[in-house]
Amino acid sequence: MVSAPDDLVVQRPEGLYCPPGDFYIDPWRPVPRAVITHAHADHARYGHGHYLAAAPAEGVLRSRLGEITLQTLPYGEALEHHGVRVSLHPAGHVLGSAQVRLEHRGRVWVASGDYKVAPDPTCDPFEPVRCDVFITESTFGLPIYRWRPDADLFAEINAWWARNVEAGRASVIGCYSFGKAQRVLAGVDPTIGPIVVHGAVRPLNEAYRAAGVALPETRMVTEVPDRADLRRALVVCPPSAVASTWLRRFGDSSTAFASGWMQLRGARRRGGYDRGFVVSDHADWPGLLSAIGATGAQRVIVTHGSIPVMVRYLQEQGLEAEGFDTEYGDDVVEADAAPEPAA
Missing domain, CATH: 3.40.50 (Rossmann fold)
Structure with a gap:
């Protein structure tokens, strides 16, 4: 897709970049400043200069990445960086997972990372965040995916x-x-x-x-x-x-x-x-659609998973929808990034 000059998030070779804030969200190549949505290996990689993540993610991030320069932010609290107001909100995916809310000059974008809307006692529940533009995953973005209680x-x-x-x-x-x-x-x-x-x-x-x-x-x-x-x-x-x-x-x-x-x-x-x-930490098809609808966003950008199917469906519903190419994976990528002990 071609980004507009005033887009709050654009694609770069290093990852998803916020131009006015001069930072990246879940970059896959080393960058000076990274906002991390959660600690899975395809979203949280070693080598960044500075990390920002939700406070509940600190333990798992340090367990997986070791010594890093990590700043944490409680859910719902905001900080301002180069005029961009940044806050983190529960994504319901895993412990410490967060959606990244960006506000700049009256525009609001939300990058969801990975998320699920079903209840899970091991992490904070997904919180819908109203926005103008919503960046959503689509790992299980096909109608066949419907999870049991x-x-x-x-x-x-x-x-x-x-x-x-x-x-x-x-x-x-x-x-x-x-x-x-x-x-x-x-x-x-x-x-x-x-x-x-x-x-x-x-x-x-x-x-x-x-x-x-x-x-x-x-x-x-x-x-x-x-x-x-x-x-x-x-x-x-x-x-x-x-x-x-x-x-x-x-x-x-x-x-x-x-x-x-x-x-x-x-x-x-x-x-x-x-x-x-059938156990998943991602939203199923109805969950994805309910989450997208709850944001009120008229523009939706779809990442990793069934991008063409989701984009086409959202366009049929009257939304402005497109895809971002990313290096994020899915459940397969979440498997073991580091060598495992033998016992």
Whole structure:
């Protein structure tokens, strides 16, 4: 797309750039100043000079990026930089995820990052923000993507775990170490059996607990002396671990993958999993449309995902819609950006 001279956000090789403010939003190449919507690896990268993020994201950002120059801002509070008023508002995606509201000379733009509108006990709920221009993701921007209520979803996961306990085999659920793992942990019934987590999941759990998010007790595999307990365990690990030798220590097991992509026929089979559970930290099709409508924006810019479908649909609804090319990923990119400990 061709940007207008007064656009508050434009595309540059480094990422999405705010010209009057002279800063970037979730840049994918090193820049002097970056506003970060959340700590997933495709949005929060190492190497920027200065980072600004929502206060609840501090623990997970430092866990994933290490020593960075990080300034945090409570949700809803604003600061002014080169005449641009910047505030961060809950996106409901993962812990600390934020939408970036920009106000300059009477114009208001909102860059959503990734978001979901469904309730989630592990992060602040999505907050609609009125604006003139809304930059939305479209990871699951197709009508086939419609999520089930969490109560039904976790009843299914718990029943699968309980059946495996009766059969004497571990229940291994592959899910991304940041966000998805904590959502799974918060939703399952810990009375069914012990819960074991992979070494990549543990530091993120600690960051969530430090932020006040309630998670059940979990253990590393090396902290379970009785192998009989491993055969009753729910094992939460990154997808890469499911196909590794790390899994052998659990003996007989049933494997599952938790992802929005499990909505597609054949996705579970192609991944080699016994089960697939449709768990997503992104908005589904109705959620995307409700979020866009709640902003009141007449211009919508669509990023990563099903951009042509979403743009065409919004144009048919009478909105001015276009796409931004970005290097953001989707659920696949959220998998493990850093090498994982073996235990």
